[in-house]
Amino acid sequence: MKRLSHRLGLYAALAAMGFVVLVPIVWVVTAGFRTQISLLTGELLFTPVLANFTEVLFSKTSDFLVNYRNSLIVGLASTLLCLTAATLAAWSLHRLRWPGWVLHVFLGWALVFHMMPPVALASAWYVMAREVGLDNSFAGLILAHAVLNLPMALWLMGVFVREVPIELEEAARIDGASTLVLLRRIILPMIAPGLAATAILTFVFSWNEFAVALTLTMKQTATVPVAIAKFAQDYEIRYTQMAAAAALSILPALVLLLIGQRFIVRGLTQGAIK
Amino acid sequence: MKAAPVAEGSLVAAGVSATPRRRAPRLDELLPRWATFAPALLLMLGLGVLPLVNLLYTSFHTVSWSGGHATFTPVGFAHYASLPFDTLLRAGLGNTVIFAVFAVAGQMVLGFALALMCSRVTRGRMFYRALFILPILVPGIVIGAIWKLMLNFDFGLINQLVELLGFEGRNWLGDKETALASVIVVDIWHWTPFCFLLLLAGLESLPQDPYEAAKIDGASWWQELRYITLPLMAPAILVTFAFRLVIAFKVFDEVYLLTAGGPGTATEVVSFTLYQRFFTEDRAGYGAAMAITIMFICALLLVMALSVRRRSEPA
Numbered sequence: 001m002k003r004l005s006h007r008l009g010l011y012a013a014l015a016a017m018g019f020v021v022l023v024p025i026v027w028v029v030t031a032g033f034r035t036q037i038s039l040l041t042g043e044l045l046f047t048p049v050l051a052n053f054t055e056v057l058f059s060k061t062s063d064f065l066v067n068y069r070n071s072l073i074v075g076l077a078s079t080l081l082c083l084t085a086a087t088l089a090a091w092s093l094h095r096l097r098w099p100g101w102v103l104h105v106f107l108g109w110a111l112v113f114h115m116m117p118p119v120a121l122a123s124a125w126y127v128m129a130r131e132v133g134l135d136n137s138f139a140g141l142i143l144a145h146a147v148l149n150l151p152m153a154l155w156l157m158g159v160f161v162r163e164v165p166i167e168l169e170e171a172a173r174i175d176g177a178s179t180l181v182l183l184r185r186i187i188l189p190m191i192a193p194g195l196a197a198t199a200i201l202t203f204v205f206s207w208n209e210f211a212v213a214l215t216l217t218m219k220q221t222a223t224v225p226v227a228i229a230k231f232a233q234d235y236e237i238r239y240t241q242m243a244a245a246a247a248l249s250i251l252p253a254l255v256l257l258l259i260g261q262r263f264i265v266r267g268l269t270q271g272a273i274k
Numbered sequence: 275m276k277a278a279p280v281a282e283g284s285l286v287a288a289g290v291s292a293t294p295r296r297r298a299p300r301l302d303e304l305l306p307r308w309a310t311f312a313p314a315l316l317l318m319l320g321l322g323v324l325p326l327v328n329l330l331y332t333s334f335h336t337v338s339w340s341g342g343h344a345t346f347t348p349v350g351f352a353h354y355a356s357l358p359f360d361t362l363l364r365a366g367l368g369n370t371v372i373f374a375v376f377a378v379a380g381q382m383v384l385g386f387a388l389a390l391m392c393s394r395v396t397r398g399r400m401f402y403r404a405l406f407i408l409p410i411l412v413p414g415i416v417i418g419a420i421w422k423l424m425l426n427f428d429f430g431l432i433n434q435l436v437e438l439l440g441f442e443g444r445n446w447l448g449d450k451e452t453a454l455a456s457v458i459v460v461d462i463w464h465w466t467p468f469c470f471l472l473l474l475a476g477l478e479s480l481p482q483d484p485y486e487a488a489k490i491d492g493a494s495w496w497q498e499l500r501y502i503t504l505p506l507m508a509p510a511i512l513v514t515f516a517f518r519l520v521i522a523f524k525v526f527d528e529v530y531l532l533t534a535g536g537p538g539t540a541t542e543v544v545s546f547t548l549y550q551r552f553f554t555e556d557r558a559g560y561g562a563a564m565a566i567t568i569m570f571i572c573a574l575l576l577v578m579a580l581s582v583r584r585r586s587e588p589a
Binding site: 009010013017018020021022023024027030031034039040041068081084085086088089091092093096098106109110111112113115116117118119121123124125126127128129130131143144146147149150154179196197207208210211215223227228229232239243245246249250253254256257258261262264265 | 291303306307309310311313314315317318320321322323324325328329332337339344352388391392399402403405406407408409411412413414415416418419420421422423424426428429431463467470471520521523524526527531532544545547548549552553558561562566568569572573575576581
């Protein structure tokens with residue numbers, strides 16, 4: 001009997017927490033389907049309308065679709081760049097007998113870099129980008145996001161690379177496999193799940209990144225977070241459209257969460273303290 | 275960490291097959307080594323180190339732009355010298371410290387309490403994990419937008435709830451007294467689930483024997499917590515706390531939308547101060563000095579966090 005009540009208490013606590021987490025998100029998504037009047041009067045039951053979404057997506061004054069495309073381009077390109085560099089480097093550093101200090105200096109610097117406020121880094125990149133004419137281009141932002149996520153990708157891929165049994169690599173070497181063949185035939189298949197986890201996280205963090213995107217983009221290259229911030233400031237009173245835009249911006253993360261939940265948990269908890 | 279291949283202590287291994295540690299690497303070894311390391315190294319040098327060197331250089335100059343060309347006028351340490359007298363920066367530093375300490379403390383306490391409760395829940399694990407990860411994956415700026423609406427004076431859900439309970443609604447973000455607290459609460463909402471997941475992972479990896487022994491000895495729930503769980507978890511808690519603190523120091527996105535540092539300087543945080551000085555006022559030289567200083571503070575915090583980790587994990 002005591003066990004049962006204990007257990008019920010646990011589930012109640014979990015449910016309460018889940019409720020607190022979920023309510024703001026659900027509330028905003030529903031606010032996207034309301035009319036302004038319905039939101040202001042705070043009625044509980046309302047007839048959902050799609051006007052806010054069509055307005056945000058297809059109105060002539062809205063660039064949201066362009067922003068969406070920009071975010072996709074930057075997210076995909078920077079993820080590809082970041083993952084390629086990080087995976088190769090992680091394997092290299094952990095498995096190719098580098099002197100110890102190289103490993104420590106590089107990973108140590110990556111940690112320091114990771115802890116820097118993005119705005120401070122943004123200011124550094126802004127000066128450089130403006131000097132070489134890369135401000136307001138995708139290239140600048142893609143490179144910035146790639147290096148911003150590099151430390152996390154390095155640690156995560158380091159963990160996954162070290163899980164590959166070294167005997168396997170040695171066996172392949174003895175059989176005469178070149179480095180390229182070894183990477184493609186042995187390492188890559190073994191680390192594929194880890195690679196997926198890291199890719200999802202890198203993409204989502206690039207998609208969410210605001211400070212650097214704000215300073216390195218202009219109207220044509222603005223990403224989704226930048227657009228939302230601008231929208232919230234320019235049309236302070238268009239609440240329902242702001243809610244619709246917010247709902248649309250969570251969509252990719254939501255889809256990725258549904259597909260790769262298992263990977264994400266692993267990646268987040270492993271990357272957090274390392 | 276990694277056991278040395280000859281750790282078994284076998285003389286045969288040491289004498290015959292082990293590769294000598296210090297031998298000049300051959301070219302066919304060096305090439306793949308550098309080829310695989312180079313992309314990351316170049317990326318980090320070109321975009322992680324070079325811009326910082328450039329920023330350091332900028333911080334000793336006053337920059338004026340004309341037609342895409344920058345003119346650097348050297349000013350020595352003048353920018354750094356005027357930093358201590360920047361009232362906005364002072365307010366920003368003070369608020370950031372308050373924000374970081376209270377937000378992280380709140381997340382850790384709530385996260386740990388929930389992790390304790392849930393460490394024995396076995397069913398529905400996938401579901402609640404997915405649920406709790408959701409806030410981490412939502413863009414910070416969208417968190418700001420969501421809570422700006424939630425905390426709206428006229429129709430926000432918070433005021434509706436407050437009025438339902440019979441209190442008077444407040445202008446949470448527009449009031450000097452509640453603005454910073456509101457931002458802290460939003461951050462707690464944002465990151466508690468994450469702390470929960472980390473601490474839960476820590477709890478689940480604890481050895482089970484002490485608990486079984488305690489059960490045999492008839493220890494109470496409180497004694498179990500006080501004498502087994504807390505001492506065993508202390509390193510994980512401390513390390514998580516220290517690192518979350520450094521990360522909380524970076525806060526920018528939420529503040530940008532929720533309050534933009536206002537009302538007055540009630541929610542001014544260092545990242546926002548830097549943004550205003552560097553970008554809004556377009557003072558690249560002075561802003562660079564501020565950025566370097568903030569980075570230096572972060573590096574100091576990081577060193578402290580690392581020493582916490584080192585002390586809590588005796589080899």
